[in-house]
Amino acid sequence: MIFLDAAATTPVRREVLDAMWPYLTGEFGNPSSHHTLGEAAATALADARRTVAAVLGCRAGEVTFTAGGTEADNLAVKGIAVARQAADPQLNRVVISAVEHPAVEESARYLERFHGFIIDVVPVDGTGQVTPEAFQKVLTPETAVATVMYANNEVGTVQPIAELAALTHELGIPFHTDAVQAAGWLPLDTKALGVDAMSISGHKLGAPKGCGVLFARGRTKLEPLIHGGGQERGRRSGTENVAGAVGLATALTLAYAGQEEQRRRVTALRDTFISAVLGGVPGAVLTGHPSVRLPSVASFCFPGTSGESVLLELERLGVVCSSGSACAAGSDAPSPVLTALGVAPEVAQTAVRFSFDATVTEAELAAAAAAVESAVGRVRALGA
Numbered sequence: 259m260i261f262l263d264a265a266a267t268t269p270v271r272r273e274v275l276d277a278m279w280p281y282l283t284g285e286f287g288n289p290s291s292h293h294t295l296g297e298a299a300a301t302a303l304a305d306a307r308r309t310v311a312a313v314l315g316c317r318a319g320e321v322t323f324t325a326g327g328t329e330a331d332n333l334a335v336k337g338i339a340v341a342r343q344a345a346d347p348q349l350n351r352v353v354i355s356a357v358e359h360p361a362v363e364e365s366a367r368y369l370e371r372f373h374g375f376i377i378d379v380v381p382v383d384g385t386g387q388v389t390p391e392a393f394q395k396v397l398t399p400e401t402a403v404a405t406v407m408y409a410n411n412e413v414g415t416v417q418p419i420a421e422l423a424a425l426t427h428e429l430g431i432p433f434h435t436d437a438v439q440a441a442g443w444l445p446l447d448t449k450a451l452g453v454d455a456m457s458i459s460g461h462k463l464g465a466p467k468g469c470g471v472l473f474a475r476g477r478t479k480l481e482p483l484i485h486g487g488g489q490e491r492g493r494r495s496g497t498e499n500v501a502g503a504v505g506l507a508t509a510l511t512l513a514y515a516g517q518e519e520q521r522r523r524v525t526a527l528r529d530t531f532i533s534a535v536l537g538g539v540p541g542a543v544l545t546g547h548p549s550v551r552l553p554s555v556a557s558f559c560f561p562g563t564s565g566e567s568v569l570l571e572l573e574r575l576g577v578v579c580s581s582g583s584a585c586a587a588g589s590d591a592p593s594p595v596l597t598a599l600g601v602a603p604e605v606a607q608t609a610v611r612f613s614f615d616a617t618v619t620e621a622e623l624a625a626a627a628a629a630v631e632s633a634v635g636r637v638r639a640l641g642a
């Protein structure tokens with residue numbers, strides 16, 4: 259099987275599992291306990307936090323461990339909006355982009371339904387990018403928080419985060435970015451990016467599912483979503499997932515060791531794959547930005563097919579990929595991301611996304627490109 263669905267999830271790396279193992283077995287203490295086992299767990303958690311902070315270029319106290327990317331997004335969007343509105347009731351707007359993951363979009367919808375917020379959606383251009391001009395237009399003095407994802411999960415387009423963050427700061431608006439897909443591939447230095455909050459998920463990086471991080475800059479007001487014993491400096495109560503935090507910290511460090519070289523290699527493989535598919539499949543269209551995109555994502559529409567039929571055919575040929583977002587898999591509705599890019603709904607329904615991790619090889623992608631040619635040809639011939 260050639261697994262080209264790394265944007266959905268990745269297997270746990272051996273080194274990550276090895277680093278986690280002690281905290282699942284012998285060193286199983288609760289970090290809040292005042293005995294040797296508890297202290298060992300607390301030390302491991304503190305080390306993991308420092309390790310993550312080193313990659314993010316921030317202070318350890320600015321790192322909150324969560325149960326994944328979805329929780330980190332919820333905590334950022336709801337937590338900042340609600341905290342700021344409590345301090346100043348005039349702050350009743352949130353800005354999101356038109357291509358956000360449901361974890362961000364639905365958090366904004368919640369604010370609209372239950373806290374009276376108005377959602378301002380900033381459109382994207384045909385490549386999936388938010389332009390600074392369009393972004394500036396939707397920022398107002400009433401904006402409580404603005405959030406634009408770093409890189410899109412369906413088409414891989416990368417946003418000009420530093421530029422967008424700078425624009426929000428001119429108005430004193432905190433800026434959050436969902437970096438779940440960018441993590442491991444793009445620079446995560448929070449100072450250089452100028453972000454106030456940033457979400458990361460472990461399972462896209464070779465750590466287990468159900469662990470994530472929210473970076474929130476020290477001064478950022480943040481109302482917790484989960485109340486209880488006050489763990490994570492009161493930002494996220496609940497006994498900490500020590501092994502998950504250690505796993506995430508290890509995976510993040512490994513992803514950024516030799517990352518430049520890895521990024522160059524995978525980008526070159528991606529471009530060869532894109533050319534092979536565009537050259538081999540008549541009518542195939544690349545979606546997203548042609549070059550400002552994740553090294554790990556190649557996404558297409560194959561007009562005259564159904565994306566789901568192409569996926570089934572590809573799986574029969576040994577290639578596993580997806581139609582876009584794993585969250586929307588199985589849904590008949592055209593992807594809101596692709597329609598936001600201006601793709602016609604009937605074409606959006608023919609979308610297929612190939613996403614790789616850093617272990618992908620030239621041979622795998624050559625075989626996958628040949629499989630795509632044959633799968634699309636067969637689906638078209640069958641009229642499916």
Ligand code: PLP
Nearest residue numbers: 326327328359361411438439459
């Ligand atoms: N944000 C983006 C861009 C994603 O791609 C995903 C997962 O697919 C998430 C958030 C949610 O992360 P998690 O699966 O850790 O909840």
